[in-house]
Amino acid sequence: MKMEEVSMSSLDNGKLEGLAQDILSDLVEDACLGLCFEVHRAVKQGYFFLDDTDQESMRDFEIVDQPGLDVFGQVYNQWKNKECVCPNCSRSIAASRFAPHLEKCLGMGRNSSRIANRRIVTGNNTNNKSESDQEDNDDVNDNDWSYGAEKKESKLTKKIQIVQT
Amino acid sequence: MSPAGCPHVSGFKVENWKQNLRLIYQCFVWTGSTETRKRKAKSCVCHMCGAHLNRLHSCLYCVFFACFAKKHIHEHARNKRHNLAIDLLYGGVYCFMCQDYIYDKDMEQIAKEEQNKAWKMQGMGERYSTWEPTKRELELLRHNPKRRRITANCTIGLRGLINLGNTCFMNCIVQALTHTPLLRDFFLSDRHKCEMQSISCLVCEMSQLFQEFYSGHQSPHIPFRLLHLVWTHARHLAGYEQQDAHEFLIAALDVLHRHCKDDNGKKANNPNHCNCIIDQIFTGGLQSDVTCQVCQGVSTTIDPFWDISLDLPGPSTPFWPLSPGGDGSGLNGESHINGATTLTDCLRRFTRPEHLGSSAKIKCSGCHSYQESTKQLTMKKLPIVACFHLKRFEHSAKLRQKITTYVSFPLELDMTPFMSSSKDCRLNGQYQQTVDPFNNDNKYSLFAVVNHQGTLESGHYTTFIRQHKDQWFKCDDAIITKASIKDVLDSEGYLLFYHKQFLEYE
Numbered sequence: 316m317k318m319e320e321v322s323m324s325s326l327d328n329g330k331l332e333g334l335a336q337d338i339l340s341d342l343v344e345d346a347c348l349g350l351c352f353e354v355h356r357a358v359k360q361g362y363f364f365l366d367d368t369d370q371e372s373m374r375d376f377e378i379v380d381q382p383g384l385d386v387f388g389q390v391y392n393q394w395k396n397k398e399c400v401c402p403n404c405s406r407s408i409a410a411s412r413f414a415p416h417l418e419k420c421l422g423m424g425r426n427s428s429r430i431a432n433r434r435i436v437t438g439n440n441t442n443n444k445s446e447s448d449q450e451d452n453d454d455v456n457d458n459d460w461s462y463g464a465e466k467k468e469s470k471l472t473k474k475i476q477i478v479q480t
Numbered sequence: 481m482s483p484a485g486c487p488h489v490s491g492f493k494v495e496n497w498k499q500n501l502r503l504i505y506q507c508f509v510w511t512g513s514t515e516t517r518k519r520k521a522k523s524c525v526c527h528m529c530g531a532h533l534n535r536l537h538s539c540l541y542c543v544f545f546a547c548f549a550k551k552h553i554h555e556h557a558r559n560k561r562h563n564l565a566i567d568l569l570y571g572g573v574y575c576f577m578c579q580d581y582i583y584d585k586d587m588e589q590i591a592k593e594e595q596n597k598a599w600k601m602q603g604m605g606e607r608y609s610t611w612e613p614t615k616r617e618l619e620l621l622r623h624n625p626k627r628r629r630i631t632a633n634c635t636i637g638l639r640g641l642i643n644l645g646n647t648c649f650m651n652c653i654v655q656a657l658t659h660t661p662l663l664r665d666f667f668l669s670d671r672h673k674c675e676m677q678s679i680s681c682l683v684c685e686m687s688q689l690f691q692e693f694y695s696g697h698q699s700p701h702i703p704f705r706l707l708h709l710v711w712t713h714a715r716h717l718a719g720y721e722q723q724d725a726h727e728f729l730i731a732a733l734d735v736l737h738r739h740c741k742d743d744n745g746k747k748a749n750n751p752n753h754c755n756c757i758i759d760q761i762f763t764g765g766l767q768s769d770v771t772c773q774v775c776q777g778v779s780t781t782i783d784p785f786w787d788i789s790l791d792l793p794g795p796s797t798p799f800w801p802l803s804p805g806g807d808g809s810g811l812n813g814e815s816h817i818n819g820a821t822t823l824t825d826c827l828r829r830f831t832r833p834e835h836l837g838s839s840a841k842i843k844c845s846g847c848h849s850y851q852e853s854t855k856q857l858t859m860k861k862l863p864i865v866a867c868f869h870l871k872r873f874e875h876s877a878k879l880r881q882k883i884t885t886y887v888s889f890p891l892e893l894d895m896t897p898f899m900s901s902s903k904d905c906r907l908n909g910q911y912q913q914t915v916d917p918f919n920n921d922n923k924y925s926l927f928a929v930v931n932h933q934g935t936l937e938s939g940h941y942t943t944f945i946r947q948h949k950d951q952w953f954k955c956d957d958a959i960i961t962k963a964s965i966k967d968v969l970d971s972e973g974y975l976l977f978y979h980k981q982f983l984e985y986e
Binding site: 341345348349360375376386402403410412421423 | 581
């Protein structure tokens with residue numbers, strides 16, 4: 316027995332509708348069979364259990380939705396004393412002050428050039444450590460972290476003055 | 481349960497068995513070409529009942545096809561003592577002695593090779609196969625039953641970020657990026673192969689970031705290395721621009737894109753046709769059409785974009801009136817919209833034809849002279865992730881104030897009206913066609929919203945991100961809390977991240 320080719324144009328709408336339904340149900344059945352094979356293989360090869368998870372872990376990672384607590388069930392604002400090591404100068408810096416430190420450490424931003432120029436002009440030959448201490452003291456009242464664009468201009472003029480003297 | 485299959489296959493593994501098996505796979509299981517497919521369709525019928533489905537199997541010892549459902553293949557096995565048969569749909573080998581499907585390592589190897597070959601022949605590229613543990617790995621997993629599994633109610637994937645000194649502008653972007661599904665999948669499946677020095681590669685650091693977010697650690701992460709890398713690779717961020725989250729996003733994407741380019745072997749030959757993951761996800765094409773008012777000749781350019789910056793109605797900005805006729809010029813900047821401005825309004829304004837005026841004449845190649853023209857922007861190609869930037873901070877504006885106008889934005893967005901292809905279907909900015917519910921190409925879902933609270937001088941950034949289908953979380957530096965959809969949609973909105981709903985293979 317063999318399959319025959321039939322031209323689609325010879326079929327009326329009813330037949331086509333029926334064919335479409337047949338094909339759809341075949342596809343669904345094939346898909347189900349595929350899933351069965353996947354599971355069968357997983358069980359036989361011994362890795363079916365991998366999907367399981369233990370209750371304790373599930374509980375550990377459950378989302379918490381309560382006032383005053385974050386999703387992990389932790390109280391807000393307990394992370395005050397984090398530290399990190401600066402990739403540039405290898406010093407240990409308080410995490411919450413890392414960005415201003417890095418700005419100076421990398422010589423970026425307005426303050427760095429101001430301080431560098433001051434160093435040049437006054438011929439400051441104190442050692443590096445007190446330099447950076449000075450810099451750190453500088454930014455206690457820092458207004459860098461704002462959109463204050465007007466400050467930039469005046470510092471630039473000052474820098475030019477210093478260089479020109 | 482031996483991975484080596486069953487003892488009964490040894491009878492089959494004689495002489496030229498490998499070649500025979502390959503032939504069976506090529507002709508009757510994984511048919512790679514049109515001819516083999518047709519041949520399979522025509523000749524693979526049950527030799528006993530003529531059925532072409534019913535879980536057809538082929539005997540492995542002789543040329544005999546029979547169906548499983550009616551046990552015709554079983555009959556053949558009994559009569560001829562041919563103990564092995566192969567399922568023609570999935571290629572599984574059935575042993576009639578064991579009365580079960582068996583998995584023989586050598587035979588599976590051949591099956592896999594043939595399947596990959598057929599896949600490639602059909603132009604579908606490399607066939608993806610899921611990870612399977614080795615024997616040793618299985619042993620380890622059995623001995624260590626604790627699992628971390630991502631379920632619907634699980635915190636894995638969420639993590640706070642320490643503020644390094646007013647670095648919320650960076651933290652809010654990191655949250656949006658780590659919750660971009662495609663980016664997450666790329667990094668968690670280890671797709672970045674670094675060709676730079678790993679320690680200075682931002683993509684490697686990004687990869688590390690995903691590891692941190694999915695580590696299960698609940699203490700906030702300290703992104704100091706990330707900050708260092710971005711600043712060393714994007715020096716222009718120094719100065720007051722550094723506090724803008726939008727600026728940071730563009731700079732970060734740019735550095736990632738530069739560092740990614742080394743991945744694909746495309747060494748900056750053609751920066752416009754990079755195929756790195758950043759370009760694949762974020763790059764869209766913006767079409768600009770300039771129409772000469774005299775000869776109606778159109779000059780078209782297409783530029784890549786990573787985000788769309790949208791003007792908002794404010795005291796000094798004449799906004800798009802929805803009344804017919806006129807394009808807003810000469811009107812005095814009041815909003816004609818009753819109720820809130822919507823994101824759609826902003827997009828309509830963005831893509832409206834704009835009369836360039838007599839002081840901005842364009843040289844027309846058709847007229848060979850300077851003429852007045854209209855210019856219109858539309859989306860030629862949409863990125864997978866569309867980022868909308870609401871221009872709330874205008875540094876160059878006369879009024880140095882933050883524009884706090886509430887803009888309502890939807891959870892689901894259809895970009896069809898703003899596409900280049902829809903240009904002719906618009907009249908006065910209104911899309912005239914009804915949106916086709918079956919066309920899914922341009923449908924987007926909101927997944928992250930970056931908000932700015934405060935003034936131009938000092939403020940704070942936070943992000944809402946979406947985990948799973950409709951769970952939202954607020955990320956405020958180190959504090960992650962659950963949020964409602966209402967919280968998200970009621971927020972002011974500064975950066976809106978939308979993800980394409982349906983992805984197509986190219």
